[in-house]
Amino acid sequence: MFSILRPYIFSLDPEVAHDLAIKSLKANILPKSFFNVEDEEMLETSLLGKTISNPIGLAAGFDKSAEVYNSLFKFGFGFIEVGTVTPKQQLGNPKPRIFRLEKDQALINRLGFNNHGSETVSKRISNNHPNGFLGINIGPNKETKNKEDDYYICLSRLGMYAGYITINISSPNTEGLRDFHDQGEMKKLLSGINKIIKEKKIDCPIAIKISPDINDNEIGKIVELVSSHKIQGIIVSNTTDSNRDNLSDIKKHEVGGLSGQPLKDISTNLIKKFYKETKGKINIIGVGGVDSGESAFEKITAGANAVQLYTGMVYKGPGIVKEIKKDLISILKKENLKNVSEAVGINAWPQCIQELYNTRKKLCLKDAN
Numbered sequence: 001m002f003s004i005l006r007p008y009i010f011s012l013d014p015e016v017a018h019d020l021a022i023k024s025l026k027a028n029i030l031p032k033s034f035f036n037v038e039d040e041e042m043l044e045t046s047l048l049g050k051t052i053s054n055p056i057g058l059a060a061g062f063d064k065s066a067e068v069y070n071s072l073f074k075f076g077f078g079f080i081e082v083g084t085v086t087p088k089q090q091l092g093n094p095k096p097r098i099f100r101l102e103k104d105q106a107l108i109n110r111l112g113f114n115n116h117g118s119e120t121v122s123k124r125i126s127n128n129h130p131n132g133f134l135g136i137n138i139g140p141n142k143e144t145k146n147k148e149d150d151y152y153i154c155l156s157r158l159g160m161y162a163g164y165i166t167i168n169i170s171s172p173n174t175e176g177l178r179d180f181h182d183q184g185e186m187k188k189l190l191s192g193i194n195k196i197i198k199e200k201k202i203d204c205p206i207a208i209k210i211s212p213d214i215n216d217n218e219i220g221k222i223v224e225l226v227s228s229h230k231i232q233g234i235i236v237s238n239t240t241d242s243n244r245d246n247l248s249d250i251k252k253h254e255v256g257g258l259s260g261q262p263l264k265d266i267s268t269n270l271i272k273k274f275y276k277e278t279k280g281k282i283n284i285i286g287v288g289g290v291d292s293g294e295s296a297f298e299k300i301t302a303g304a305n306a307v308q309l310y311t312g313m314v315y316k317g318p319g320i321v322k323e324i325k326k327d328l329i330s331i332l333k334k335e336n337l338k339n340v341s342e343a344v345g346i347n348a349w350p351q352c353i354q355e356l357y358n359t360r361k362k363l364c365l366k367d368a369n
Contacts, residue, residue: 001319002319010100014107022067025072026067028074035076037329043339044340045306047078047079047233047285048233049205050163056076056306057307058077058309059287060168061109061111064084065082065115065121070128073130075321076325077132079132082121082135082137084138087117087141089117089120092112093112101247101252103248104262107259107314108252108254109173112142113142113173118138121136122157135164135166136158137165138155139174147180151192151193156196160204164232167190167193171239190208190229194229206231207234207283210236213242232282232283233282236271236274236285236287237267238287240258240263259311260315264289264295265289271299271302271304284305286302286306286307287310289311292312292327293324293330297331297343298347301346302345303344303345328340
């Protein structure tokens with residue numbers, strides 16, 4: 001169905017097409033059974049202390065103001081992240097601000113945290129109980145001087161409604177946001193987050209979403225701070241504002257964050273580095289270029305406990321979730337893995353450990369025959 005509609009959808013401005021999708025999803029008429037797959041129990045896993053049906057999630061950015069998350073759960077997502085939500089309603093940057101790079105299977109956006117604000121979002125979620133594991137991505141308003149205060153406001157208002165909260169410090173479209181990757185700034189922010197959690201008695205897990213454009217020497221410092229402040233998850237990664245040299249589309253020089261296929265290997269390599277640094281003790285959610293069972297498996301074997309997508313759904317439609325799950329189940333069976341959790345991090349270890357794993361797998365296959 002999507003392949004038939006796609007030429008019409010792609011003839012529209014990307015943001016107009018997105019707004020139409022949100023309006024259509026508000027009807028909430030699709031039957032959940034349409035997106036079911038066989039043997040999905042192989043995909044059941046744990047994320048941030050919660051058992052979820054599968055590790056395929058929707059990244060923040062699609063349902064910015066928590067309008068259609070229950071309709072989206074029907075597509076078969078194991079979890080969904082709404083936002084980024086700011087304390088006050090925000091219109092975002094001037095239009096046009098979303099660009100399809102069709103030749104590169106990518107998007108560039110400079111939306112600028114357009115959303116309806118934390119009060120509206122909190123009311124929506126309180127009045128419409130999520131039918132699955134719902135994360136809320138939070139960030140500061142553009143005009144706020146002390147940006148850490150905006151995180152505290154959002155956490156206070158939204159923490160009681162969230163399955164988890166994501167601290168977004170990595171969008172390239174809000175000036176100064178990536179300054180929180182600095183060790184001193186991050187320590188100050190996370191200390192404040194912990195203070196709010198204690199004062200407001202918030203019991204949902206916290207994840208932090210990082211940039212793909214960090215240096216290797218920053219990884220250890222980030223992990224140290226995340227660990228010491230008992231942050232339960234790291235989302236790897238947001239969009240990149242560099243890495244344009246190998247792109248083919250004429251829109252490649254538009255200002256904004258690049259997502260989709262050009263980010264795939266960059267984020268997967270970064271996942272592997274974070275997994276090694278954390279020794280698998282902190283949950284990792286992998287984002288960037290996920291559009292198939294194979295690309296999801298790559299990120300999981302690199303160390304991701306779960307993955308998220310967005311751009312892939314723009315290009316392949318809502319049926320992509322079902323296809324990824326079917327393909328992922330086939331890969332698990334082929335690799336003689338009983339559950340997706342067994343695959344986490346198996347390609348992140350040194351070569352000698354990987355060879356030991358491959359030997360064990362061959363022995364298991366031999367015994368099975």
